[in-house]
Amino acid sequence: MSSDHHAHNPGFISKYVFSVDHKVIGVQYTITSLLFLFFGFTLMMIMRWQLAYPGESIPLVGGWLGQYLVDNNGVLLPEGYNALGAMHGTIMVFLGVVPLAVGGFGNYVMPLQIGAPDMAFPKLNMASYWVYFLGGVTMLSSFFVPGGAANSGWTAYPPLSDIANTVGTHPFWNGQTIWLLAMVLLITSSLLGSVNFIVTIVHLRVKGLTMFRLPFFVWAQFVTSFLLLLAFPPLEAAGVLQLMDRVFDTSFFIPSGLVVSGVVQDQYSGGGSPLLWQHLFWFLAHPEVYVLILPAIGIVGEIIANNTRRPLWGYKTLVYSVIFLGFMSFVVWAHHMFLTGMGTKMSTFFQTTTMIISIPSVVILTAMLLSLWQASIRFTVPMLFALSFLPMFAIGGLTGLPLGLSAADIQLHDTYYVIGHFHYVVAPGTIMALLGGIYFWFPKVTGRKMSTMLGHLHFWPSFIFMNTIFFPMFMVGLAGVSRRLWDQTEYVQGVDVQSWVRMSSWGAWGLGLAQLPFIINFFYSAFAGKKVGANPWNATTLEWAAPSPPPHGNFAEVPVAYRGPYEYSVPDAKEDFHPQHVPDSQVV
Amino acid sequence: MASSADDVRKSIRSYLMVFGALGVLTIVTVAASWLKVSVALGIFIALVIASVKGSLVASVFMHLLHEKATLFWVLIISAFFFLLLILIPVMQSYETAHLIDQVTQ
Amino acid sequence: MSSELLPHTLEPHPVTGMYNGKFGLWLFLASEVMLFGALFSAYILLRTHGDFPAHGEHSLSVPIGAINTFILITSSVTMVMAWASFKLNDPGKGKFYLMATVLLSCAFLFIKIKFEYLHKIHDGHTPDSHTFYAIYYCMTGLHGLHILGGVVVMLYFLLPGFGLWHKNPQQFTNRIECTGLYWHFVDLVWIFLFPVFYLL
Missing domain, CATH: 1.20.5 (Single alpha-helices involved in coiled-coils or other helix-helix interfaces)
Structure with missing residues (x-):
């Protein structure tokens, strides 16, 4: 970003802090969300100590975690465990993965891939980042208020969340209320972002770039934006209702005659419905799952096409699958609620839709696998991450099927099996794909390549430890251990599987260590990595037509798209790739 | 989209007509609520009138007809x-x- | 991008028939539909869930509600007239209608707060007294916030933002059109809120 050549030179603040350039905003999103990912992961590394060695004081950090998390001996408190769990979930989903996948990659790569000079609303884009930043700071601040951070889970189920953090705390500045405020900010940020993305993709494509010539990643972002646009408002509404419950003692989610610890809660009028929250929450949170996955699938598609040197198998099928996936994701939410006493007919309906939604996911995975078939694969570092995504995402998806069947769900609901299932989708799945994306587009952002040696040192341990963490969870869950226990060894089924639990914990700490090569690589390569040209991977899509790093306004001259996104290995051609912006006369 | 000046002048007439219709419908909906009908029918009538008003606003004021x-x-x-x-x-x-x-x- | 505008800032996109701002605003309104939809859904759920007063037991003043409905409808008309005036290159009239819209919305808020909220709270009908009042305050309050937001935007275009009219009248008119779309939507929400809370 040092090669800015335009008339009036803006100051440092407007260039790097309050910038309206989509690339700077994308980098801001990426760095902020990577920090949040690491922070959220640290919370989990602390929790894993309590699970592996219940009741023992936490080494290294136990002394300075504060009175709301640990006791005098540095042992994690049950309330502290709950707070860490709630904040881990919230931070990873809303402050880590979504901002990285959509805010970071979407902002940086998508406008370049469609040949646009910027997003359609640059100022709105800046506002979106800063509202997200404010939401993140607000969320973190809740660790420091009396009573500590929110501890009702990332799902914040009432009536527990309505009455949590209310005794002995500030009536307004307490954990759960701050959680709600932060969520409202984060949702607002997503809304601003999604409007911007959709308008940009529809209106700012360059000449020749029809919808079916769009790179698959852009399609993934397009569908994701619709999910964000239409699924988030119901959670915003639910958040406002819960805020009313907590601040004004209304009873939206408080049933009549609620008794807590033997005390009748007569400050509430009653007449509310706790299930209302669950409906509104999952109306968002199931599409949210696809918000987490789709951009990752898009990134994997880009990397696979580039490193197999052949077109993505079944491009149109992939596009239709993603659209269908996005649509269906709105119609499956109640499969999270099979055990709420829902009638069997409703369960059957949502079980059926859940089985249907697995079809496009399998189609996508199959198309990606077929792309590999008989290809001469380049095993670059991004390709390793993309390849590892496929089986691990498949494990995550397939283990979801028993959870989608209402009968099997009775046994598995709220056990570690569920944790294993969705983490396989989001952590070894999405996060591995996102890391691969960082290696893939790093040369575009900085003009320098990341170190391959350090990349291998990052990939292989991460790949092994990801599985070390999450695979044992299936065994632990099938043994019947609930996901919400502070000390599972108080139960006989927990004692039996304690060695698996320890394996998960050691895996988690190992995974933490395995990120060191990445951190070193990230900073080292940004300043001292090997300099590369505009198109180091010999890729076809438009972002590689811009200089690395792209200047303000992106393209020296506005490109024109002459063909589809993945014209690799065309027979009888001079080179094995035909960039989208090069006219036919120059490539054949 | 009403783009030329003539189009805009013409649509001003329709704005005023919709204004009148919305006023009348508001009176109708209040009057209907005084009718002694079953609760279900009452809800139905009120929502139908509201939907008519809503579609008038959307199609004329918000130019949805021309999109x-x-x-x-x-x-x-x-x-x-x-x-x-x-x-x-x-x-x-x-x-x-x-x-x-x-x-x- | 300070000197030249992005594509389709002014001229409509040939396929969608909208300029960027208008498309963006419609998408925003789609999300607003989901926001108010969730609240309407919550209202119906609480009402059918039992333990809710039957028709007539709650006493919102129908005349006040009807007056406010008229005020909002009128403000919608003045809003669309403001846009039409700017479109016809008559900024004086445009400003007049915009000002009228601001005054009408202030009247709406004044009546809402002075004769409804304060009156109800004085009678002990606070949000925690009953889920009906809880959802009533919540939804009309959120709607009121939308009105307030609209007023702020219109005042901006009347005072500091009016300079754009001299620089780029088309862009200014577009912005007024977007404000209008938002404003009609807020009106539309009220058209449903009125029967749902006052009449049913």
Whole structure:
């Protein structure tokens, strides 16, 4: 970003802090969300100590975690465990993965891939980042208020969340209320972002770039934006209702005659419905799952096409699958609620839709696998991450099927099996794909390549430890251990599987260590990595037509798209790739 | 889209007509609420009138009549998901009825 | 991008028939539909869930509600007239209608707060007294916030933002059109809120 050549030179603040350039905003999103990912992961590394060695004081950090998390001996408190769990979930989903996948990659790569000079609303884009930043700071601040951070889970189920953090705390500045405020900010940020993305993709494509010539990643972002646009408002509404419950003692989610610890809660009028929250929450949170996955699938598609040197198998099928996936994701939410006493007919309906939604996911995975078939694969570092995504995402998806069947769900609901299932989708799945994306587009952002040696040192341990963490969870869950226990060894089924639990914990700490090569690589390569040209991977899509790093306004001259996104290995051609912006006369 | 000056002048007439219609419909809806009809019919009448008013505002004031297909797709999608949201209470009352059945049996 | 505008800032896109701002605003309105949809859904659920007053037991003043409905409808008309005036290159009239819209919305808020909220709270009908009042305050309050937001935007275009009219009248008119779309939507929400809370 040092090669800015335009008339009036803006100051440092407007260039790097309050910038309206989509690339700077994308980098801001990426760095902020990577920090949040690491922070959220640290919370989990602390929790894993309590699970592996219940009741023992936490080494290294136990002394300075504060009175709301640990006791005098540095042992994690049950309330502290709950707070860490709630904040881990919230931070990873809303402050880590979504901002990285959509805010970071979407902002940086998508406008370049469609040949646009910027997003359609640059100022709105800046506002979106800063509202997200404010939401993140607000969320973190809740660790420091009396009573500590929110501890009702990332799902914040009432009536527990309505009455949590209310005794002995500030009536307004307490954990759960701050959680709600932060969520409202984060949702607002997503809304601003999604409007911007959709308008940009529809209106700012360059000449020749029809919808079916769009790179698959852009399609993934397009569908994701619709999910964000239409699924988030119901959670915003639910958040406002819960805020009313907590601040004004209304009873939206408080049933009549609620008794807590033997005390009748007569400050509430009653007449509310706790299930209302669950409906509104999952109306968002199931599409949210696809918000987490789709951009990752898009990134994997880009990397696979580039490193197999052949077109993505079944491009149109992939596009239709993603659209269908996005649509269906709105119609499956109640499969999270099979055990709420829902009638069997409703369960059957949502079980059926859940089985249907697995079809496009399998189609996508199959198309990606077929792309590999008989290809001469380049095993670059991004390709390793993309390849590892496929089986691990498949494990995550397939283990979801028993959870989608209402009968099997009775046994598995709220056990570690569920944790294993969705983490396989989001952590070894999405996060591995996102890391691969960082290696893939790093040369575009900085003009320098990341170190391959350090990349291998990052990939292989991460790949092994990801599985070390999450695979044992299936065994632990099938043994019947609930996901919400502070000390599972108080139960006989927990004692039996304690060695698996320890394996998960050691895996988690190992995974933490395995990120060191990445951190070193990230900073080292940004300043001292090997300099590369505009198109180091010999890729076809438009972002590689811009200089690395792209200047303000992106393209020296506005490109024109002459063909589809993945014209690799065309027979009888001079080179094995035909960039989208090069006219036919120059490539054949 | 009303672009030329003549078009705009013409549409001003329709704005005023819609204004009149909305006023009349507001009176009608208040009057209808005084009718002695069943609750269900009352809800139905009120919602039908509100929908008519709403579509007048959307199609004339918001120029929806002159928009192209893209916008309609966006609105159809959100209308579908809106209906899905409205289905939640229906499901909920089904669940409640189901539970009550189980308890009373 | 300070000197030249992005594509389709002014001229409509050939396929969608909208300029960027208008498309963006419609998408925003789609999300607003989902926001209010969730609240309407919550209202119906709470009402059918039992333990809710039957028709007539709650006493919102129908005349006040009807007056406010008229005020909002009128403000919608003045809003669309403001846009039409700017479109016809008559900024004086445009400003007049915009000002009228601001005054009408202030009247709406004044009546809402002075004769409804304060009156109800004085009678002990606070949000925690009953879920009906809880959802009533919540939904009309959120709607009121939308009105307030609209007023702020219109005042901006009347005072500091009016300079754009001299620089780029088309862009200014577009912005007024977007404000109008938002404003009609807020009106539309009220058209449903009125029967749902006052009449049913």
